[in-house]
Amino acid sequence: MSMVDDIRQRLSAALAPTELDVLDEGYKHAGHANEGKGHFHVRIVSAAFVGQLPLKRHRMVYAALDGLMDQGIHALSIDAQAPNP
Structure with a gap:
């Protein structure tokens, strides 16, 4: 399973969203420190x-992503x- x-x-599972977009923005950070760990936008x-x-x-988002x-x-x-509303 991918990180996204x-x-x-x-x-x-945690927040039952009506809308959810998860983008991998790692390409914006190529060559930075911690390369290999992802940069994401939710x-x-x-x-x-x-x-x-x-x-x-x-x-609440951080709690759902614990670990x-x-x-x-x-x-x-x-x-x-x-x-x-």
């Missing part, structure tokens, strides 16, 4: 984020939104 698939599976929309501040939303941050993810940018 693993991220997608974990976020889907855009996620989930009802679990309703009423949550952005910091709490990010913590991957130490094993395969070097950098993660997050766009976490609640659905529009």
Whole structure:
């Protein structure tokens, strides 16, 4: 399973998103330190984020990805939104 698939599976299981995009942006960081660990961007929309501040939303994403941050993810940018009413 690819890292993108693993991220997608974990976020889907934990947060039941209505929208989820996971992009591998490692190509933007070729030659940087920590090469071999991935750089990813996640855009996620989930009802679990309703009423949550952005910091709490990010913590929820990190919790869902527990373990991957130490094993395969070097950098993660997050766009976490609640659905529009």
